[in-house]
Amino acid sequence: MNLIKEGSKLYSIFFNKCPRCNQANFWASNNPFKNIFLKNSEDLNSCSNCSLKYELEIGFWYGAMYISYALGVAVMLFFWGSLVFFLPLLNINLQVIIIVFGIILLAPVNYHLSRLIWINFFVDYKKEN
Numbered sequence: 001m002n003l004i005k006e007g008s009k010l011y012s013i014f015f016n017k018c019p020r021c022n023q024a025n026f027w028a029s030n031n032p033f034k035n036i037f038l039k040n041s042e043d044l045n046s047c048s049n050c051s052l053k054y055e056l057e058i059g060f061w062y063g064a065m066y067i068s069y070a071l072g073v074a075v076m077l078f079f080w081g082s083l084v085f086f087l088p089l090l091n092i093n094l095q096v097i098i099i100v101f102g103i104i105l106l107a108p109v110n111y112h113l114s115r116l117i118w119i120n121f122f123v124d125y126k127k128e129n
């Protein structure tokens, strides 16, 4: 059973697929860390299947910063909530250090997902004939 079906935006976001055809990859690698450190954060410029140009207009990716910010806040809240729940007596300075470390550690995932989420706001799935 597959809860995230092909043709949905979640499928495109979580399986690194082109938002229009859901066939070809958006990023060169499915692994965000590999993309950042080995492939120089290279995204594919256009879809190899439906030839959708990913950068819809000049400066399009600036919008992904807002998504990235929201994801960063979500990560922070997750770490903070976990720390308060599991280690309620932990020193506040140590909590801040752990949260900052967590955000830095997950930055490649954040970058990876923010562009996929951003382009999915503007491009809808079209089933191929």
Ligand SMILES: [Zn+2]
Binding pocket: 018, 019, 020, 021, 022, 023, 024, 047, 048, 049, 050, 051, 052
């Ligand atoms: Zn495509």
